[in-house]
Amino acid sequence: MARMTMIEAVRSAMDVSMERDDDVVVFGEDVGYFGGVFRCTQGLQAKYGKTRCFDAPISESGIVGTAIGMAAYGLKPCVEIQFADYMYPAYDQITQEAARIRYRSNGDFTCPIVLRMPTGGGIFGGQTHSQSPEALFTHVCGLKVVVPSNPYDAKGLLIASIEDPDPVMFLEPKRLYNGPFDGHHDRPVTPWSKHELGEVPEGHYSIPIGKAEIRRQGSAVTVIAYGTMVHVALAAVEEMGIDAEVIDLRSLLPLDLDTIVQSVTKTGRCVVVHEATLTSGYGAELTALVQEHCFYHLEAPVVRVTGWDTPYPHAQEWDYFPGPGRVGRALAEVMEA
Amino acid sequence: MTEFPQLSLHVPEPAVRPGGMPDFSNVDIAKAGSVPRPAVDAASEDIRDLAYSIIRVLNREGEAVGPWAGLLSDEELLTGLRHMMKLRAFDARMLMAQRQGKTSFYMQHLGEEAVSCAFRKALKKGDMNFPTYRQAGLLIADDYPMVEMMNQIFSNEKDPLRGRQLPIMYSSKEHGFFTISGNLATQYVQAVGWAMASAIKNDTKIAAAWIGDGSTAESDFHSALVFASTYKAPVILNIVNNQWAISTFQGIARGGSGTFAARGLGFGIPALRVDGNDYLAVYAVSLWATERARRNLGPTLIEYVTYRVGGHSSSDDPSAYRPKTESEAWPLGDPVLRLKKHLIVRGVWSEERHVQAEAEILDEVIQAQKEAETHGTLHAGGKPSVRDIFEGVYAEMPPHIRRQRQKAGY
Numbered sequence: 244m245a246r247m248t249m250i251e252a253v254r255s256a257m258d259v260s261m262e263r264d265d266d267v268v269v270f271g272e273d274v275g276y277f278g279g280v281f282r283c284t285q286g287l288q289a290k291y292g293k294t295r296c297f298d299a300p301i302s303e304s305g306i307v308g309t310a311i312g313m314a315a316y317g318l319k320p321c322v323e324i325q326f327a328d329y330m331y332p333a334y335d336q337i338t339q340e341a342a343r344i345r346y347r348s349n350g351d352f353t354c355p356i357v358l359r360m361p362t363g364g365g366i367f368g369g370q371t372h373s374q375s376p377e378a379l380f381t382h383v384c385g386l387k388v389v390v391p392s393n394p395y396d397a398k399g400l401l402i403a404s405i406e407d408p409d410p411v412m413f414l415e416p417k418r419l420y421n422g423p424f425d426g427h428h429d430r431p432v433t434p435w436s437k438h439e440l441g442e443v444p445e446g447h448y449s450i451p452i453g454k455a456e457i458r459r460q461g462s463a464v465t466v467i468a469y470g471t472m473v474h475v476a477l478a479a480v481e482e483m484g485i486d487a488e489v490i491d492l493r494s495l496l497p498l499d500l501d502t503i504v505q506s507v508t509k510t511g512r513c514v515v516v517h518e519a520t521l522t523s524g525y526g527a528e529l530t531a532l533v534q535e536h537c538f539y540h541l542e543a544p545v546v547r548v549t550g551w552d553t554p555y556p557h558a559q560e561w562d563y564f565p566g567p568g569r570v571g572r573a574l575a576e577v578m579e580a
Numbered sequence: 581m582t583e584f585p586q587l588s589l590h591v592p593e594p595a596v597r598p599g600g601m602p603d604f605s606n607v608d609i610a611k612a613g614s615v616p617r618p619a620v621d622a623a624s625e626d627i628r629d630l631a632y633s634i635i636r637v638l639n640r641e642g643e644a645v646g647p648w649a650g651l652l653s654d655e656e657l658l659t660g661l662r663h664m665m666k667l668r669a670f671d672a673r674m675l676m677a678q679r680q681g682k683t684s685f686y687m688q689h690l691g692e693e694a695v696s697c698a699f700r701k702a703l704k705k706g707d708m709n710f711p712t713y714r715q716a717g718l719l720i721a722d723d724y725p726m727v728e729m730m731n732q733i734f735s736n737e738k739d740p741l742r743g744r745q746l747p748i749m750y751s752s753k754e755h756g757f758f759t760i761s762g763n764l765a766t767q768y769v770q771a772v773g774w775a776m777a778s779a780i781k782n783d784t785k786i787a788a789a790w791i792g793d794g795s796t797a798e799s800d801f802h803s804a805l806v807f808a809s810t811y812k813a814p815v816i817l818n819i820v821n822n823q824w825a826i827s828t829f830q831g832i833a834r835g836g837s838g839t840f841a842a843r844g845l846g847f848g849i850p851a852l853r854v855d856g857n858d859y860l861a862v863y864a865v866s867l868w869a870t871e872r873a874r875r876n877l878g879p880t881l882i883e884y885v886t887y888r889v890g891g892h893s894s895s896d897d898p899s900a901y902r903p904k905t906e907s908e909a910w911p912l913g914d915p916v917l918r919l920k921k922h923l924i925v926r927g928v929w930s931e932e933r934h935v936q937a938e939a940e941i942l943d944e945v946i947q948a949q950k951e952a953e954t955h956g957t958l959h960a961g962g963k964p965s966v967r968d969i970f971e972g973v974y975a976e977m978p979p980h981i982r983r984q985r986q987k988a989g990y
Contacts, residue, residue, distance in 0.1 A: 268780060294780045300810060305769050305803030312710070312773025312787070315758060318780065332799070339763045340770070346972050348751035348759035349741045353975070384981075385973050408975040453978065497978035 246436045247443040249420045252394035253283045253359070256401035257321060259447050261291050264319065267405060269296045271306055271323030271359075280325055281361060281420060307333035310356045311341050321405050324360040327414060328374045333358075341410040342385030357404045357411045362390070363471050363518050364555050365418035365428065365564055373555035375470075375519035380412045381496045381528065387411040387452055388495040392419065392473040393440035396493055399450030407452060416470035424471055425478035426566035455499035457506070461488035464512035464577055467503060467529055469495065472516040472565070479570035485578060487514075495525055503529070504536045511542040512577045516570055521549040543580030548573045594829035598899060602909035607885075609911055612639035612855075613646020617864075620872045624850045631841035631851035634885055637860035642921035648864035654928045660701065660859050661919050661929070663721040664693035665937060668916060669945045670716075670726060671890075674733055677949070678894045682957035683733050683747045687713050691889035691907065694859040694915035695820055697721045699788070702866035703756060706785045710758045710771035713748055714820065715790055724755045726945065730952035737962030738955040744968070765791055765798035768817070772807045772879075775815035779876070786814040786873040794825020796840055797833040805881075809847040812878035816869045817849070819881070820856065822888035827901040844881030856886030857912040859919045885912065966990050 247255060260267045269284055275298035278285030288296040299306045303324055310320035324330045330337070337358070344354040364373030380388045389404055389411055391397040397415065404411035418424045422432045423440075435441030458473055463485050468476045469492040480487040488506050492499065507513045513533050515526040526547040533545050548565045556563050595603045615635045618627045637649045644650065652660070671688035678686040689696070696717030703709070709718050719729065731738040733747040741751060751759035758774075761767055771789030778785045791801060796819055808815055819840045823830050834840060844851030850872070854865040862884065869880035887910040891898050923929030956962035970977065970985040977985075 268777075300803075300806045302803045302806060304800055305807050308766065308769030308800060308803060309773030309776060309807050312770035312775070313777040313780075315708070315770065316774045316777035316781075318777045335763065336766055336769075336800075340761060340766050343761075344759060345975070347741065347745050347749070347761070348753075349744065350972055351740075351751045351753045352759050387974075497980065500979065 244442045245445050246441050247394045247398070248435045248441070249391070249394045249397050249415065250281055250283050252398040252443050253401055253415060254285060254287070255443065255445065256398040256405070257284065257287060258290070260321070260402055260405045261287065261295060263447065266318045268313065268318055268320050269322070270299045270320070272299055272301055272325045274298065274323050279323060281417065283359070284323065303329055303333035304336050307336040307341065307358065311336060311344070311354055314354045314356045315344070315352050319355050319405055321357040321359065324358055326372050327360040327362040327376050328371045330358070330360060330376065334379070337380070337386070337410070338383045342383050345409065346385060353408060354410050355408050357401070357413050359401070359413045359415060361417035362414040363416045363418055364560060365424060365471065367557060367560055369557040370554040375517065375550070377414055377495055378519060378523060378525045381525055385410070386496065388414070389452055389493065390414045390416065390470040390495060391493060392416070392470055392491050393423065393438070394435050394443050395440045396450055396456070398443050399448050400452065400493065402447065403449040403452050406449065411452070414470065418471050419474070423474045426475035426564065427478065428561055450493070452494045453497035453499060455493055455502040456491045457488060457502065458491045459487065459489040461486040462510055463487055464514060464574060465490060465503070465506040465510045466514045466516060466574070467492065468516040469493065470518070472518055475565070475567050476516050476570055479567040479574060482567060483571045483574050485574050487574065500532060500536070503533065507533050507537040508540045511540050513541070513545045514548060514570070514573050514577055515545060516548045516565065518550050518565060520552050521547060522552050524549055543577045546573045546577050592831040594831065594902070596903055596906070598901065598903055600903055602903045602906040604909055604911050607911060610634045610636060612636040613649065615646070615648070617647035617868070620868055620875065621877055622850065624845060624848045627850055628845055631845055631853055632838055634853050634855050635861050635865055636855040636858055637864060638858045638918050638922055642918070642925040644860050644922060648861060651864050651867060652860060654926060656701070657859070657919065657923055658928065660697060661916070661923060662937065662941065663697040663717065664859070664916050664919065665941050666945070667693045667697060667717050667720045669938070669941050670720065670729070673945050673949055674730070675894060677733070677957070681959060682953070683735070684958055685747045686733070686894040687748050687892070688890045689714055689716065691910070691914065692820065692822055692856065692886045693717055694862050694919070695856045695884045695886060698859045698862035699818070699866045701863055702870045703788065706756065707787065708756045708758060708771070708774050708785065709788045709790065710767035710774070711760055711790045712767070712792055712820070713760055713762060714792070716748065716750070718757055719750060719752065719755055722755045724752055724757070726948040727951050730949055731955060734952055734955070734957040735963065736952065736956030737964065739964055742968040743964035764795040765800040769800045769804040769807060772804045772813050772815050775813035775873070776807070776811050779811070779814055784874065786816070786870060788816045788818060790818045790820065792825060793819060793821040793823070793830040793840055794828060794833045796843065805844065805847045805849060808879040809849055812876070814873035814876065815879045816866070816873060817844070817879055817881045819883045820886060821883050822886045824888050824892070824898070824902070826892040826896060839883060841881060841883035849879050849881050851881040851883070853883045853885060855912055856884030857915040857918060859915060860922070887912065
C-alpha cells in the first residue's frame with residue numbers, strides 16, 4: 244500500500260491501465276509534456292511516449308470527437324477535459340454521438356471512452372471553473388457517470404471506467420484532490436496521507452461502477468451524497484450529533500438504488516446533498532426515487548441541500564457552497580418534522 | 581457628424597430564385613484536362629491553385645483527357661457505371677416506396693452518384709468512411725446487399741439496426757461505413773480520430789470524412805481540420821458541395837472565401853477541387869488523396885463540385901426556393917450520362933446495352949425490394965420488437981432500464 248493524493252491515485256490508475264493495455268491512450272489540453280494543469284498525467288508521456296499521451300488543441304469538441312473516432316477504431320481513449328466547465332463545446336459529441344453509437348448501430352460500433360474532468364468549486368474558480376454539470380450527463384441515456392470521493396475509490400473506479408465498454412463521464416471533485424475537504428474552508432487542510440482512504444494499492448484493482456458505499460452507519464436519517472459533499476455531510480453529522488447513515492453514491496448512473504431504498508426504509512428520513520444547483524439537479528431524481536420507493540416509510544419530507552440557483556460566484560464562494568452549516572440545518576429540519 | 585457612412589449588413593443571395601432564369605455563369609469551369617497533376621508529396625502552398633480550379637477529365641466529346649486521365653480500365657469503368665445506375669434505380673424505387681407509405685423518410689442522390697461510387701473504389705478493405713446521409717454509393721460500390729439497406733429503410737423484422745434509426749442511416753463496420761448519425765458535422769472530426777488511431781497503432785488503414793457544403797459552417801468541421809493538420813492524420817476530408825443545404829444556397833456557408841476547398845489552405849492541408857459529376861476525375865483525385873494518406877503524408881481536403889438535383893429529402897420541395905429548371909442548366913451535366921457517353925466513345929458500350937443494363941438493374945432492385953418486403957415495411961408485416969427499444973443502450977442493461985422494460989410489458 245502507498246499513500247496517495249487523489250491526483251496521484253488518478254495518475255496511478257492511468258499508469259496501470261496504460262501499462263496493461265497498449266490501446267489505452269491519454270490526451271487533452273496541457274496533459275502531455277507538462278502533465279496537466281492539476282498534474283494528473285505527469286510523467287505519462289515520458290513513460291509511454293508521445294503517441295500515447297499527448298497535448299491536444301484547445302477544442303473540446305475536437306478532443307471528444309477524435310476520442311470517439313479512436314474508440315470506433317478499437318482504442319480506449321481516456322481524455323481530460325481541463326475543467327468540467329469546458330465540456331460544453333463537446334456536449335453534442337457526448338450526448339448525440341458517444342452516448343448513442345452502440346444503440347444506433349446495434350452494437351456494430353461502440354464507444355469505450357472516458358472523459359475525466361475536474362468538477363465542483365471551493366478553489367475560488369469563479370463561474371467558469373467551479374461547476375458541477377453531472378445532471379447534464381445523468382439525463383443522457385447511454386452514458387455512465389462516476390464521481391469518486393477519495394483516492395482509493397478514484398483509482399479503482401477510474402480503472403473500471405477505462406475497462407468499461409461504454410462511455411464514462413468521470414468527474415473528479417477538484418477540492419478533494421489534496422485532502423478530504425469537509426467544507427470548513429477556514430480550517431487547515433487535512434492531507435490524504437492522514438486519511439485511511441488515502442491508502443491506495445500500487446497495482447491493478449477495480450471498483451464496480453454502480454455500487455454505492457455506506458460511509459457511516461446510522462439509524463436516524465439517511466444522507467445521500469457524492470464527491471466533496473460526502474465529507475461535508477460526514478462533518479455535519481458529527482457536529483450535529485445525529486446518528487445518520489451517510490451514503491456515498493460513487494456512481495450516479497447506473498445508480499445503486501437498492502442501497503438507498505434499504506437505508507431510507509430503515510431510517511424513514513432523507514437528506515439529499517449536492518454542490519450543483521437545485522432546480523432539475525440530480526437531487527431531484529434522487530428525491531423522486533426515494534418518494535416512489537420509500538413513501539410509506541417516510542416520517543418527513545425529503546430535503547435537498549444544494550448550491551443556489553445562481554451562477555457560481557467568486558468572492559461569495561463560501562456563501563454559495565453548501566457547507567456543513569447548511570447540511571446541519573437540513574438535518575435538524577428533517578429530524579424535527 | 582462622422583466621416584463614415586451608416587453600417588449595413590451583408591446577407592448573400594443566390595443568383596436566381598423561383599420564376600427566374602437559371603444562371604450558373606458565376607461558376608468558373610476549368611477546361612477538362614487543363615489542371616496539372618502534382619506529385620502526391622507536393623506541399624499545400626505549392627498547389628494552392630488546385631483549391632480554386634476544377635479538376636476535370638471528361639470533356640464535352642466524352643473523351644478522357646489530361647494528366648488525371650488513364651487510371652481506370654474498361655472493366656472498372658463499366659462496373660462504375662453499373663454502380664451509379666444501381667444507386668439511381670435504388671433511389672427511385674425507395675422514394676416511390678416512401679410515397680407509398682412503406683417508410684417514413686428517404687434521401688436520394690440524384691446527380692451526385694459519381695462522388696461516393698467513385699470514391700469507394702480508391703479505398704481498400706479495412707479503411708473507414710464516416711459518411712453523411714448522401715453517400716450510399718459507398719455501400720453500393722462495395723457490394724453491400726441492397727436487401728439489407730431496404731430492411732433498414734423499411735424498419736422491418738430484419739432491420740440490422742432494429743428499428744432504432746431513421747431510414748438510410750445505415751451502419752456497416754464490415755463495409756467500412758461508420759454508423760450515420762444524422763447529426764451534422766460530428767462525424768467529420770471522428771474520422772480524424774479514427775485515422776489518428778490507425779497511425780498510433782502503426783497500422784496501414786486510412787479514414788475518410790464526409791460533409792456537405794452547408795455543414796462546413798459547423799465548429800466540428802474546423803476542429804477536424806485543426807486536428808488533421810496538427811497530427812497529419814491519414815484522412816481524406818471530403819466536402820460534397822451540391823450547391824444547396826436544404827433551402828440555403830452554398831454562399832451562406834461559404835461566406836467570403838472563394839471556394840470550400842480553400843478552407844484547407846489556412847491549415848496547410850493540400851486542397852483539391854474536382855468535378856463531382858465526372859466519375860474519372862473523382863476517382864483520380866480520390867486515389868491521389870488516398871495515396872498521400874497511405875504514404876503517411878497526412879490529410880487531403882477535396883471539394884466535389886456537384887448539384888443536388890432532387891429535394892434535400894422526401895420532406896423537401898425545392899421548387900419553393902430555386903427555379904424548377906435549375907438542374908437542367910447545371911453546367912457539369914449528369915454523372916451517369918457523362919460516363920455512359922465516355923464508354924460509348926471508348927467503344928465498349930452502346931445505347932442498346934445501356935437500355936438493357938437499365939432493365940437488368942431495375943429488375944435486380946425490384947427483386948431485392950420484394951425480398952425485403954417479405955420481412956415487413958414500416959406499417960405492415962414484421963417489425964422489430966418493443967424489447968429492442970431497451971436493448972443495447974449499454975453493453976449490459978442497468979437496473980433502471982430493466983425496470984422500465986418490464987413496465988412496458990417486455
